[in-house]
Amino acid sequence: MSSDTRHDIIIVGGGPAGLSAAITAAELGLKTLVLDEQPSPGGQLYRNIERVASATVKELGPDYAHGLALVDRFRKSGADYQDGAVVWNIEHDGTVSYSQRGRSSQIRAERVVVAIGATERPVPFAGWTLPGVMGAGAIDANFKSSGSVPAGPVVLCGSGPLLLLVIGHLSSLGVEIGAVLDTTPPGNTLSALSFLSGALRRCDYLLKGVGMLLQIRKSKIPYYKNVTAYKAHGGSCVEEVSFTVKGKEHRLATNMLLVHEGVVSRCDFSMLLGLKHLWEPVQRYWYPQTDRYGATKSESIYVAGDGAFVHGGVPAAVKGSLAVYDIAVKLGKRPQSENSDVIPRLQKELSAELAPRPFVDALYRPRKNLFAVDDDTVVCRCEEVTAGDIRQAVREGCSEPNEIKALTRCGMGPCQGRMCGSALAEITAGEQGLDTELLQPLNIRAPVRNLPLMELSEVELLENPES
């Protein structure tokens, strides 16, 4: 038997899904531990919300403030919480290895809920390695963690609801916005209209989106539509952005270019565990195959929240609870019959939240040539492998991302392919005229974080439950 039976359930991630899962688990009497790599609970959406001053929470609006109640309920739930706990391995038997303040430990529970959320899709373009080029959502995250804002005017570029949210936040915080470069393809509106009826079921979301757009128009921020081919230029830092609108090139001076090309699931652990992944063809990303509770083919492992599929923060919290109700039954801590009321209620809540999603996904569908980057553009930031290097490898006979990784070192740096993995797959597929979903994504191996060898050698290993 396992030497560590202190917890029935380990939840990896302290965002909406993880916190909601923990609250439910504690309510159901499960011994619960949340491992969060952040210094305080909230994930990215509600990042650092306990420590951000009340006036600032107000400035960021109700979508952020919503997290206060969730974090408060979590703190009162009785679930254990470890901050700064960076998980670097999860095994099928429920063993979790994590590093915390320079020391690594192993623990094990009957069930592990992976709730590591989503990330902004990294899309390479010329100049994207220059300091001052950052994710738009990244700026939001940094503000919530530090109270600091861009020192000068910024240019925002890309497509997606999060881009609008960040523009709103920056405006409220008094950051000067030099221009917004909208890369949303012009045909999207028409194709999204067929999903409008679903969106109309949640007029509140639709009106919020329209409101954000109107606010931008009213603010007189220069707003360029149908933008293509944007590039960052500069010496030691970004100084200028160039882009094309209807065949005409424009250039704007800026020391900060914030890009956003949508949000994709983080699959670090589901891929590490070798679970089956499916391809989302509209928003173009892989996500782990789960049942409606987030259970995977591996008995101990559940995936909840945006890491299972990108639905947003409020649905993520519902998904976290759903997973735990199922786990409680599976662990014999709750009779199946007691779930018969709560599960349909949560699923109804979830589908109401998701009604506008097909409309939003179609409206902000990534452009077809998202990864048609020039040969000299760096794709792997860590190892400085270019799109040309990847295409050359394909011409030399490589057909899969993992082969190209071995040949070019693309994806072998400290970020372990998190920044270049999707671009590598898309470029490799594009070069062969294949659909990306036919390729195998990059293999992920433990440790999924960089650890000093000394720390690794000093891990106290749990005894094997079979031995």
Place this chain on the structure above:
Amino acid sequence: MSLFKEHSVMKGGRSVTVDFEGSAVTVPAEISVAAAVLAHGGKDHTRKSPIGGENRAPFCFMGVCHECLVEIDGLPNQQACIIEVREGMKIKRQLELPGGDEI
């Protein structure tokens, strides 16, 4: 040149003093090391690429991109965006190759 500037103060408004590349810098408590370098340390980059030598700065601020790797209390390759400042912490950007050569 700083990439960022302070806008609002965190709850409590406490501060700590860190050693940033030999200088004592007072910064708000509980902020990330990355924010300390880029908003209070007067810098626009956190490391140089060990491959090509160009300046790099954080891209994601959420532990994914690893562009924020810095040396903290002598230990290299620490993720500055998810680690908080502590009183007396020694922070150094990674501007050299691992062998100590200037890039």
